[in-house]
Amino acid sequence: MAHHDLQTVSHECGDCPIRHRAVCARCESDELQRLEQIKYYRSYQAGQTLIWSGDRMDFVASVVTGIATLTQTMEDGRRQMVGLLLPSDFVGRPGRTTAAYDVTATTDLVMCCFRKKPFEELMTSTPHIAQRLLEMTLDELDAAREWMLLLGRKTAREKIASLLAIIARRDAHLKLKSAKGSIVFDLPLTREEMADYLGLTLETVSRQVSALKRDGVIELEGKRHIIVRDFDLLLEETGDDSDGGYLV
Amino acid sequence: MAHHDLQTVSHECGDCPIRHRAVCARCESDELQRLEQIKYYRSYQAGQTLIWSGDRMDFVASVVTGIATLTQTMEDGRRQMVGLLLPSDFVGRPGRTTAAYDVTATTDLVMCCFRKKPFEELMTSTPHIAQRLLEMTLDELDAAREWMLLLGRKTAREKIASLLAIIARRDAHLKLKSAKGSIVFDLPLTREEMADYLGLTLETVSRQVSALKRDGVIELEGKRHIIVRDFDLLLEETGDDSDGGYLV
DNA sequence: ATTTGGCCTTGATGCAGATCAAACATTTCT
DNA sequence: AGAAATGTTTGATCTGCATCAAGGCCAAAT
Numbered sequence: 001m002a003h004h005d006l007q008t009v010s011h012e013c014g015d016c017p018i019r020h021r022a023v024c025a026r027c028e029s030d031e032l033q034r035l036e037q038i039k040y041y042r043s044y045q046a047g048q049t050l051i052w053s054g055d056r057m058d059f060v061a062s063v064v065t066g067i068a069t070l071t072q073t074m075e076d077g078r079r080q081m082v083g084l085l086l087p088s089d090f091v092g093r094p095g096r097t098t099a100a101y102d103v104t105a106t107t108d109l110v111m112c113c114f115r116k117k118p119f120e121e122l123m124t125s126t127p128h129i130a131q132r133l134l135e136m137t138l139d140e141l142d143a144a145r146e147w148m149l150l151l152g153r154k155t156a157r158e159k160i161a162s163l164l165a166i167i168a169r170r171d172a173h174l175k176l177k178s179a180k181g182s183i184v185f186d187l188p189l190t191r192e193e194m195a196d197y198l199g200l201t202l203e204t205v206s207r208q209v210s211a212l213k214r215d216g217v218i219e220l221e222g223k224r225h226i227i228v229r230d231f232d233l234l235l236e237e238t239g240d241d242s243d244g245g246y247l248v
Numbered sequence: 249m250a251h252h253d254l255q256t257v258s259h260e261c262g263d264c265p266i267r268h269r270a271v272c273a274r275c276e277s278d279e280l281q282r283l284e285q286i287k288y289y290r291s292y293q294a295g296q297t298l299i300w301s302g303d304r305m306d307f308v309a310s311v312v313t314g315i316a317t318l319t320q321t322m323e324d325g326r327r328q329m330v331g332l333l334l335p336s337d338f339v340g341r342p343g344r345t346t347a348a349y350d351v352t353a354t355t356d357l358v359m360c361c362f363r364k365k366p367f368e369e370l371m372t373s374t375p376h377i378a379q380r381l382l383e384m385t386l387d388e389l390d391a392a393r394e395w396m397l398l399l400g401r402k403t404a405r406e407k408i409a410s411l412l413a414i415i416a417r418r419d420a421h422l423k424l425k426s427a428k429g430s431i432v433f434d435l436p437l438t439r440e441e442m443a444d445y446l447g448l449t450l451e452t453v454s455r456q457v458s459a460l461k462r463d464g465v466i467e468l469e470g471k472r473h474i475i476v477r478d479f480d481l482l483l484e485e486t487g488d489d490s491d492g493g494y495l496v
Numbered sequence: 497a498t499t500t501g502g503c504c505t506t507g508a509t510g511c512a513g514a515t516c517a518a519a520c521a522t523t524t525c526t
Numbered sequence: 527a528g529a530a531a532t533g534t535t536t537g538a539t540c541t542g543c544a545t546c547a548a549g550g551c552c553a554a555a556t
Contacts, residue, residue: 082393144392145330151399152447199400
């Protein structure tokens with residue numbers, strides 16, 4: 001199943017789809033040139049695990065296209081997903097040699113990689129990279145803390161609604177639509193992956209998705225295609241503050 | 249109950265107890281001088297909430313002494329603690345105007361504050377501050393993700409054991425002892441605060457603490473004073489990998 | 497010295513979600 | 527076309543933790 005052939009692709013930073021959101025977002029053209037010299041692309045197939053927790057990590061990378069996950073696994077097999085990586089998200093930690101989590105491709109995936117050593121050197125000399133990385137890390141920390149509330153205090157139904165709302169919002173963002181009224185999107189995760197993200201079992205996920213469908217909050221077409229007629233209705237099910245409080 | 253009198257203290261950075269761990273850790277003496285010019289101290293009483301979620305935040309700060317917590321609250325009152333702030337930890341987010349969480353002092357607390365505007369300016373001009381902040385934020389992100397595993401997948405007993413192990417370890421670190429063999433420490437949190445941190449009810453916390461005591465994993469003296477005769481025994485109860493895998 | 501209030505423990509009961517089990521749907525392989 | 531693999535749904539039952547309720551401990555207030 002796990003083919004180990006990695007395609008290598010080549011691109012210009014200029015027409016890179018994540019140019020304005022990734023670690024390189026703030027770079028001036030000279031900084032970008034130096035990054036361009038050390039970057040290389042890698043492709044992975046859906047289902048492939050790119051990095052195992054504990055592995056030596058000699059590169060850092062940005063997700064260009066596709067979706068990856070960060071998961072932690074306990075000795076007895078209990079699993080918790082601790083991050084969902086979308087295009088422009090950053091993988092790896094400058095200053096650390098060992099991976100702390102498994103990184104798995106849930107869809108076909110293209111990554112823009114940098115060998116760690118040169119990247120770290122670049123980071124100390126070009127402040128715009130470090131600046132952007134700090135910003136992105138702070139955002140991730142906020143997201144992780146929001147997820148802590150979900151894991152610790154939300155009901156199964158609220159958890160599902162929250163996940164759907166997040167995916168819907170990101171999808172709308174990618175399509176440059178606003179997350180209002182009627183939204184249609186595909187779930188990039190299996191029921192089991194959803195369960196691992198939400199701290200539930202796959203059976204409970206399945207039941208709660210069915211319940212939301214039965215109650216008219218969502219519609220299903222096949223297993224993965226979701227139709228949300230009224231986004232506000234979905235938001236009411238998340239348990240979050242209704243006053244649309246969006247920070248940023 | 250909530251007295252609103254804030255004492256203002258004055259110190260030299262040179263003999264500051266968190267000099268080598270806080271955001272200023274990497275600063276050269278000239279950078280430190282500039283920080284010293286804009287800093288001011290504030291004291292808070294145990295139980296006081298320093299910042300309410302949604303408040304305008306016009307300063308950032310380091311915890312100098314004492315312990316504070318970050319908590320999120322849902323409309324119906326469900327609460328989840330999303331961070332425990334110990335001496336040297338940083339509060340606030342450069343580049344954001346509004347607080348995302350309630351910040352509460354659980355013990356008497358002294359903070360070293362910087363008005364946000366000057367601090368942000370200092371950050372762009374002195375790379376060592378931004379560097380250190382990135383490092384600290386990455387550490388916090390790791391901690392948050394470890395907590396996600398705890399919240400999503402651990403049993404009540406494992407949660408309690410994990411919390412005790414973390415507090416024991418930090419306490420040993422502060423006292424410059426190694427976290428091995430026999431350890432003695434005081435819980436800085438009430439049962440309710442522990443519950444808010446662990447995603448449990450206070451009754452379950454109480455029961456599981458009693459159970460660990462009954463099973464000889466810990467001993468209690470009063471409600472808050474904990475004696476761990478065999479730290480490894482406690483670690484076995486946390487559900488974590490036994491191979492003492494410590495990153496960093 | 498008694499009362500008050502904060503904090504903690506313990507018991508009885510209930511329920512949300514886990515676990516166990518079976519069958520169905522869809523895609524891929526032969 | 528049939529078989530096998532993968533992902534999903536649904537049902538029956540179990541259980542860990544929540545909830546509800548009562549009482550204990552101790553320091554501070556009266």
